[in-house]
Amino acid sequence: METMATATQVNKMIEPSLRKQLEGLQKYAHEKTHHKVVEIFSPMSRGKLLEMPTGSGALAWRLHELGFEVVPADLYPESFQVPFLKCSYVDLNAEFSFGDSEFDYVCCVEGIEHLEDHFHFVRQCRRVLRKGGKLVITTPNILNIASRLKYLLSGFWSLVPRPINEFSSNPVDDHINPLTYFQLRYMLHTNGFKIREVTTDLRRRSGWALMFLYPFVRWNMKRTMRKETDPQQIAANKEIRQVMGSLDIFLGRTLVVVAERTS
Numbered sequence: 001m002e003t004m005a006t007a008t009q010v011n012k013m014i015e016p017s018l019r020k021q022l023e024g025l026q027k028y029a030h031e032k033t034h035h036k037v038v039e040i041f042s043p044m045s046r047g048k049l050l051e052m053p054t055g056s057g058a059l060a061w062r063l064h065e066l067g068f069e070v071v072p073a074d075l076y077p078e079s080f081q082v083p084f085l086k087c088s089y090v091d092l093n094a095e096f097s098f099g100d101s102e103f104d105y106v107c108c109v110e111g112i113e114h115l116e117d118h119f120h121f122v123r124q125c126r127r128v129l130r131k132g133g134k135l136v137i138t139t140p141n142i143l144n145i146a147s148r149l150k151y152l153l154s155g156f157w158s159l160v161p162r163p164i165n166e167f168s169s170n171p172v173d174d175h176i177n178p179l180t181y182f183q184l185r186y187m188l189h190t191n192g193f194k195i196r197e198v199t200t201d202l203r204r205r206s207g208w209a210l211m212f213l214y215p216f217v218r219w220n221m222k223r224t225m226r227k228e229t230d231p232q233q234i235a236a237n238k239e240i241r242q243v244m245g246s247l248d249i250f251l252g253r254t255l256v257v258v259a260e261r262t263s
Helices: 004-012 016-023 033-041 060-068 119-129 147-154 181-189 211-225 231-244 249-250
Strands: 047-050 070-074 101-107 128-138 193-199 255-262
Touching: 033 060, 033 101, 033 128, 033 193, 033 255, 047 060, 060 070, 060 101, 060 119, 101 119, 119 128, 119 181, 128 181, 147 211, 181 231, 181 255, 193 249, 211 231
Parallel strands: 047 070, 047 101, 101 128
Antiparallel strands: 128 255, 193 255
8 A cells, every 4th residue: 555655755746737737627526525525535544446437537636646546447538637547447337347356445426326227336336345445425415405495396306407318429428317315325235335424515505595494304204214114224214314314415415425345
């Protein structure tokens, strides 16, 4: 594993002009989402990290600068612009071209909502992660209160604002498969992961005006879950209610989940 000292020495060798170019790379996710992911990884032990879809490499560069051994991957590796890192080809809907237990970390920022099969993606992440490895996923939080209200009035979630283009030559660009926290939790917990943290990158200002609905949402959520009879799921539902009743879910723009491969 590369140490922080070594990473700092390497980064000091980068020409100022190249550093300026790297810091100006196009970000395909919101800048605050990148900041949140960097904040999550900062205290973690350094190791081998698969970052996908990497796009231009803006996040891969920042994670490399932290001292991780970053392996960037994307469906369009020709778009990658960090000269000292090699971008691998990966189709997140297919088998990943990496070995079993090859990585300490997998990071997927704003990618899972573009996929046809979330379960396949989660299983592939489990396969390439070592036991105890961490998976960091970000995706639009369609359960925030502004998104729920938009769905009530229009039939469309926030960040999924209109019908998917049936005639697009590149459907992977659209949010073809948005998902909720409890759906993502089910996929992870039934495929060898345990969620360790749920957070957001930003609490939406538009949601604060709807805080008067907060107690009604929490009450209805508890009422909805009361018919569960399986004791194990009753305990799980208590955890789910705590997360779904948090301000990060009620107001957060982006769902950020950190999960650990447990088996």
